[in-house]
Amino acid sequence: MTQIYLIDKSTFQQYQDISVNIKPERLNAFIKKAQDLDLKPLLGRNLFNSLMSHFDEAGILKPETPQHYKDLLNGAEYLDDKGNIVLYEGIIPALVYFTFARFIENDAVHYTPTGPVIKNQDVGQALATSEIMKLVQQQRSIANAYANDIERFLDDHKEHFAQWQMSNKSRIARQPGPRIRAVDRTRYNYPLTGSTPELYYPITEFLN
Structure with missing residues (x-):
């Protein structure tokens, strides 16, 4: 089965500055983890699999994809049941920050034949572990804010997403701290x- 990535290195440029030297395949490893371990529990397995089924083998959204799935992924402006305008930004921002948090946390460690070590920097000074974890929590907090918007969108469009159910367990599990x-x-x-x-x-x- 072809692995589908909902975002790539170029997507990050809209949200975060990352080094041009980072290899796309290395970043893809963290994107996959964010999709499997952050996004899938958020959406639920059935809705996640349904969303992914609308992509072709090249990772492109199929033209016949229903509009509500396109809106879930890419965002939309709509009126809620109280007549308020909601500017929903889609799944992409949450996935970017979930990925970025995982990247920061893991990129600080280098695995050697004798065990994991903290990386040394040729230029500049490596951050302390506590500072790294603070950055990770900051990125996760941003991701969680976007995740709350995803839940609101799904709740406001329940008639289109019968597979989705609000999960308090999932919400608690993704909170930092x-x-x-x-x-x-x-x-x-x-x-x-x-x-x-x-x-x-x-x-x-x-x-x-």
Whole structure:
């Protein structure tokens, strides 16, 4: 099956400055991860696969693609149910910033035969890990803002996207910073009252 990339190196020029020396195939690796690990959970597998089915093997949107799929991808101006004008910019900006966040995070590390190391710069000074992670979170925050717009567009056009459902789990999973992932029943902290055995519900796992 031919791999379809919704964006390429030239797309970034509209949003971010990246080095001309970055090889397209290297950037494509991060685009694929952003499509599979950020965009697919956002849209849901069925809607994601439906969207991708409208591209030919050259990665070009087919002429017969329904207009609502074109609008989902490229953006549109429309009126919401309250008569407000909505300027929706499409999937592309979110995918660019999701990709850029992954690129920044991974490009700071160089894998050697003896293990991963932080890259040294011939010109200039390499950023500290904390500064790199701050940049990653900034890019993800921008991506998440565009992702919220995608969700709003889908919600405003539910009649055209029966495969899509709002997923609070997906929304929480893509937020930057620490977040609760699970709560276990163990014998600490908060007891339940009544005749049932004591059950306790502490926070047990965090993600950075």
